[in-house]
Amino acid sequence: MATLVVLGSGIMATALATPFTDNGHTVRLVGTHLDREIIDSIQKTGIHPNLQLKVPEGTEAYQLEDADKAFEGVDLVMSGVNSFGVEWAGEQLAGLLRPGMHVMALAKGLRADDEGNLEILPNVLANQLPEELRKQVTFSAIAGPSIAGEVAVHRHTCVTFTGKDQQVLDMWKELFETDYYHVWTSTDFMGIELMAATKNCYAFGAGFMHGTLKRLQDEKVAGWDSPYVNYNYGAAIFGQASIEMQEWLQLLECDPQTVMGIAGIGDCFVTSMGGRNVKVGTLVGEGMTFSEAKAKMPGVTLEGATCIVVVGKALKALTERGVVPAEKFPLLRHLYEVVGEDQAVDVPWKKFFGTHGDGR
Amino acid sequence: MATLVVLGSGIMATALATPFTDNGHTVRLVGTHLDREIIDSIQKTGIHPNLQLKVPEGTEAYQLEDADKAFEGVDLVMSGVNSFGVEWAGEQLAGLLRPGMHVMALAKGLRADDEGNLEILPNVLANQLPEELRKQVTFSAIAGPSIAGEVAVHRHTCVTFTGKDQQVLDMWKELFETDYYHVWTSTDFMGIELMAATKNCYAFGAGFMHGTLKRLQDEKVAGWDSPYVNYNYGAAIFGQASIEMQEWLQLLECDPQTVMGIAGIGDCFVTSMGGRNVKVGTLVGEGMTFSEAKAKMPGVTLEGATCIVVVGKALKALTERGVVPAEKFPLLRHLYEVVGEDQAVDVPWKKFFGTHGDGR
Incomplete structure (x- = not known):
């Protein structure tokens, strides 16, 4: 039986202990300096306070100062910190x-340099290692629609494990797969990670449909009192998101088919159903600036909004350099206007969907 | 200014009077024999009883026996009847x-012969005409995410007009497009209609996530009382739906890119958000057979369920003939088991997503 040591004890990292220990393996959660109370709680009561659940049998919790002890005799490692803590x-x-150790990374996001060159987070993580060590460790990542709490209570969940080495992915799949946690593998590492990051950007836009509806009801715009909501609006945002996600793949020379199925459209669907991203998108749709909306949610990490700023700035640089035509990515550009420049929501519908409704 | 005569006065046909009359044109709604009370109501009060709204200025209503009068001097026609009334x-x-007349068709669905050859409804409609007349009339269709009531109250809506003749599509677009009703055009007629029909099948499956959740809460399955829902489940269904929708396009030699954007993924999104299809899918997810669930909704037309039977039977025939491999379309095959054969929901997760999570 295997042992996995996890750096970071957030809800996703902890939830993954459920399928792993269901297979008879052992998990050692190591809290970061921000996780002190979580580890305390697990050590004393077995309860993860944010997940509101008891961690499964076979899960041990360590404070950061005991990390060395947790890593003893282990060659499977998960980096469970979020996108802000990757470095x-x-x-x-x-x-x-x-x-000889194998690392699985969970954080979703992107970094970019001033020229707009995008880097996926597992590479950012790997780049912190001395070059010699880096070559002797494998890096993989998990993507796909998985709300942590659902995984923790055995709800059916389909995910993609991605990395460069198929054998390593097969090993991880064997360790994690159960009758409710279903794993596929893809070696389009950059493509899958691009999907995982950009879907968070587009899910922010999914909030607009709710917020815009509330605003027209508040302002009693003609038809405000009809029983009808704003799904046509949301469907158009989602449809354009799917097109732009595929265009990101093409731009970065990944496999355009990666948008289909689990890691692209499936994950964008679950992320658009709710969560912090959609919540702040809703507030902005109601008429607040992003700065005002953010101030309403103190202490909440907004990975989607952060990713919009990274990708939006990169798009500007790439457009100035002539790498991306100005008419491409109208939705992401507008999301950047809203999040990065505090502009009002004013969806550029007529710029969507190319000529034929499918991006061309 | 133009005049459009509409055969059928259901909610979608009537809702489209809103953008058309907003452009200064006139609409003549002709009720079918089933629409007598709707036409009565519009003639007396201006209210469409099912839409719960006043029809816009510039909309006239005719009973079926006055159809000749309604068609006088008009060369734009819409067939607004649903999929059951196409013949x-x-x-x-x-x-x-x-x-010289131009026909726009609204019904979404498919017909199939015993060998599994699928036919789109605008062709079924056209085939009722004498051949000589058929050649002198154009047929187009509207697809894309549009909940009728939202169109009727000016909510942003993005749709695709499809047909074989680009000039005719441009004419229709010019007549209908407004600042809230956004129109794209595609000449992949069969592909777009395939999307419009199959998305109704897959939206039925979207109900399973709600029903399955309710069942495990009712049965107090371990974890039933957690605050977590079943979005991972729904996202996987949606992701597999997107893959199969693209495979339908490939099978019938349409453009695989047609799944992206408005008519494929966008429309599947809005249809999965709710409606009769999802409702009955939910009941089946709770544990009823389809026959039991249907009996709970007397008088309700279930276009999605009907389409599942048509397409499911066609798939069987196509598989027997060796045209489609047995491992393709696992979700649609299961939907047919549920709807056509009254089997219990038991999603074949491990058959989904090909090897790499994207259908391959």
Whole structure:
């Protein structure tokens, strides 16, 4: 039986202990400096306070200062920190990893340089390691529609494990797969991670349909009192998102088919159904600026909004350099106007969908 | 200014009077024999009883016996009947159409022969006309995410007009497009109609996530009392639906890109958000057989369920003939088991998504 050590004890990292321990394996959760109370709670009561659930049998919890002990005798590692902590996690792992170990990364997001070159987070993580060590460790990642709490209570969940090495992916799949946690594998590492990151951007836009509806009801715009909602609006946003997600794949020379199925459209669907991203998108749809909406949600990490700023700035740079035509990515550009420049929501419908409704 | 005569006065046909009359044109709604009370109500009060709204200025209503009068001096025709009435509508139009007229069809669905050859409804409609007349009339269709009531109250809606003749599509677009009703055009007539029909099948499956959740709460399955729902489940169904919708396009030699954007993924999104299809899918997810669920909704037309039977039977025939491999379309095959054979919901997750999570 295997042991997995997890750096970070957020809800997703902890939820994945459920399928892993269901297969008879053991998990060692190592809290970050921000997770002190979580680890305390698990050590004392077995309860993860944010997940509101008891962690499964076979899960041990360690404070950060005991990380060395948690890493003893283990060669499977998960980086469970969120997108804001990837560099920190990489620095920690630089001191904890040994040659031959396998790392699975959970954070979704992108980094970009001033020229608009985008980098996926597993690479950002790996780049914190000394080059010699980096070559002797494998990096993989999990993508796909998985609300953490659902995984933790055995709800059917379909995900993609991605990385460059098919054998390593097969090993991870074997360790995690159960009769409710269904795993596929893809070696389009950059493509899958692009989907995982950009879907968070577009889900922010899914909030607009709710917010716009509330605003026209508040303002008693003609028809406001009809029983009808705003799904046509949301469907158009979702449809354009699917097109732009495929265009990201094409732009970065990934496989355009990666948008189909689990990691692209499936994940965008679940992310558009709710969560913090959609919530703040809703507030902005109601008429607040993004800055005002954000101030209403103090202490809440908004990975989607952060990713919009990264990708929106990259798009500007790529357009200035002539790499991307100005008419491409109208939805992402508008999301950046809203989030990065505090502009009002004013969806550029007529710029959507190319000529034929399918992006061309 | 133009005049459009509409055969059928259901909610979608009537809702489309809103953008058309907003452009200064006139609409003549002709009720079918089933629409007598609707036409009565519009004639007396201006209210469409099912839409619960006043029809817009510039809309006139006619009983079926006055169809000849309604068709006088008009060359734009819409067939607004639903998928069950297409043959009937074609027979009526055979006596009402004249050479040079343009027909726009709204019904979504498919017909199949015993060998599994699928036919789109605008062709079924056209085939009711004498061959000589048929050649002198154009047929187009509207697809894309549009809940009728939302169109009727000016909510943003993006649709695709499809047909074989780009000039005719441009004419229709010019007549209908407004600042809230956004129109794209595609000449992949069969592909767009395939999307419009199959998305109704897959939306039925979207109900399973709600029903399955309710069942496990009712049965107090471990974790039933957690705050978590079943979105991972729904996202996987939606992701597999997107893959199968693209495979339908490939099978019938349509453009695989047609699944992207408005008419495929966008429309599947809005249809999966609610409606009769999802409702009955929910009941089946709770544990009823389809026959039991249907009996709970007397008088309700279930176009999605009907389409599942047509397409499911066609799939069987196509598989027997060796045209489609048995491992393709696992979701549609299961939907047919549920709807056509009254079997219990038991989603074949492991058959989904090909090897890499994207259908391949």
